[in-house]
Amino acid sequence: GAVVSQHPSWVICKSGTSVKIECRSLDFQATTMFWYRQFPKQSLMLMATSNEGSKATYEQGVEKDKFLINHASLTLSTLTVTSAHPEDSSFYICSAGGTTGELFFGEGSRLTVL
Amino acid sequence: GQSLEQPSEVTAVEGAIVQINCTYQTSGFYGLSWYQQHDGGAPTFLSYNALDGLEETGRFSSFLSRSDSYGYLLLQELQMKDSASYFCAVRDANTGFQKLVFGTGTRLLVSP
Numbered sequence: 001g002a003v004v005s006q007h008p009s010w011v012i013c014k015s016g017t018s019v020k021i022e023c024r025s026l027d028f029q030a031t032t033m034f035w036y037r038q039f040p041k042q043s044l045m046l047m048a049t050s051n052e053g054s055k056a057t058y059e060q061g062v063e064k065d066k067f068l069i070n071h072a073s074l075t076l077s078t079l080t081v082t083s084a085h086p087e088d089s090s091f092y093i094c095s096a097g098g099t100t101g102e103l104f105f106g107e108g109s110r111l112t113v114l
Numbered sequence: 115g116q117s118l119e120q121p122s123e124v125t126a127v128e129g130a131i132v133q134i135n136c137t138y139q140t141s142g143f144y145g146l147s148w149y150q151q152h153d154g155g156a157p158t159f160l161s162y163n164a165l166d167g168l169e170e171t172g173r174f175s176s177f178l179s180r181s182d183s184y185g186y187l188l189l190q191e192l193q194m195k196d197s198a199s200y201f202c203a204v205r206d207a208n209t210g211f212q213k214l215v216f217g218t219g220t221r222l223l224v225s226p
Contacts, residue, residue: 107155
């Protein structure tokens with residue numbers, strides 16, 4: 001089946017630094033990718049929708065200048081958490097949709113900000 | 115907007131049958147999906163109902179009643195490995211067929 005890969009799977013950084021998370025569709029072209037954030041024992045909350053070659057659409061309450069999303073190709077989307085703070089510590093998950101409409105999820109990236 | 119409510123936790127023993135309910139409020143409806151997520155892992159797709167009725171996939175079945183804005187996931191012959199969180203989700207038709215909005219999640223604990 002289709003595979004979506006995220007990297008890194010976990011990252012620890014100091015407060016104030018920026019962290020980039022990559023989401024790749026390995027065997028299909030992802031015209032749309034979605035980024036979710038999940039706090040412990042909570043649901044997945046959609047952060048933004050990115051479309052290849054255009055600006056991401058952010059959900060209400062998500063700071064676009066803090067969570068930079070780039071979807072420059074049909075197989076790669078990146079999420080950069082800028083000036084990370086401890087409250088940004090979370091599990092970030094991407095999903096990718098191809099032309100068939102089915103969604104595939106990445107393995108997730110656990111961010112811990114010290 | 116969309117909102118989906120689920121019980122926060124369900125407990126059961128191995129071999130039992132458990133039902134996880136989901137009630138939803140949406141401004142448009144394009145089907146109800148169910149996902150399983152183990153701690154620290156990614157959600158994995160279980161089932162999808164676009165029409166009323168029961169869909170069966172092995173030990174798991176999913177039911178939908180659009181008139182009641184209600185669905186459930188039925189897990190039979192429970193195994194320890196079924197201990198996980200289960201989420202219902204709807205597709206946000208207003209902004210994109212593939213955009214999913216997840217329910218509050220139900221944590222299933224299976225004991226020996």
